[in-house]
Amino acid sequence: MSAWPDDLTVAPIREWPGELTRVRQRSPFRAGLDDTLDVLEREIYQLTDTYAQRKSAQMLIAVPIGAMWRLDGRPRANAIAEHPGVIFSIESKHGHLSYPCDTFTTWQDNLRAIALALEALRKVDRYGVTKRGEQYRGFLAIEATAASAGFDTAQTAAEFLARLTDDELVIPIGPNVARILLQRAQRRTHPDLGGDAATFQRVSLAEAKLREAGLL
Template identity: 65%
Template sequence: MSAWPDTLRTGPLREWPGTLSTQRRPAPFSAGLTDTLRILDREIYNLVDTRAQQDSAELLIAIPAGAFRRDGKPYANARAEHPGVIFSLDSRHGHLSYPCDTFTTWQDNLRAIALALEALRKVDRYGVTRHGEQYRGFLELEATAVPASFSSWSAAHEWLADTYGYEYRAGDHEQARGLLRLGQRKSHPDLGGDTELFQRVSLAEAKLREAGLL
């Protein structure tokens, strides 16, 4: 079983930002997903410098929402509609976004991103740049395929209360956690829920986790 890092959130990719490649090729490398995730986890660690940023890394895969487990990770046998993936995170250099659909599987495209991040970091190691200039070309590529995140855990809490018909009690951590559990049950596609609502609940969960409430 692949060891998904705690630093990485995953979710379904609803829309590709642009035109998908029609001439994909086999990857020039061969490695398991576990090794790719290990590299990615290390690169996330090296790109961020605050706990909030550590929780901001996100991977979008073209897998239906119903093929994700309750912990937000895809089932091992989940099938992607296409191999394109988008990896994004809030780094010390700004918000970075890396779409890739060059190769024939989403796992290989994710590895390509992980190896690219590793290579970009080595540019700094050898003193070629001093201020992360090598990342600038990726600052304007936004992963717009998912709903906007919440500005704070209280905003996520208030949305959960409004969505599920409860009186919002500001600052009530226990109510926020209870509403999140309710939202996860009601919105999960495996239980008859709505895909877009499930994505929004997942963003609320990420914000509560970022605040240390989960």
């Protein structure tokens, strides 16, 4: 099972920014998804100064909710996408960054391209060429869009999960309560187990908010 970064929220793409690439390339990459995720996790830490910034990391992929998603809300390593485009965004120490890529024929290769691009941009600072992360400026204005809106607070996220599981919510919310609510909601709503895809996506967004609040 691929080790997805804990700080990364993964969701389906609602809208691609601009036109999709018509003629894509076969990638030169040889490394697998696990190695890509290791690189991406390292770059998330390098791009951020705070816990909240790390928790803002988001990857959007054109894999519809269903059997190609794991119970933990991550796409399977062999998931087939409607198109291979990937968007990675993060609230970094340099500001909001967003990187769309659909150059290559698979989403796995496009995710690797983004991870390696982040690594290459960071190395510019290593040699003193830039002082304030100027190499990231070109990626500040691109906006990524997700399948549905998230939650304003951890409490609203937990309340949503409690309604799904018919549980009485205990306030203040602790890590044990949050974890149990999430696990029950995932089992009840996962499409592989007879649940609704749209509701399962909302569960994933609730998970992201609870993680952001340090409850998972």
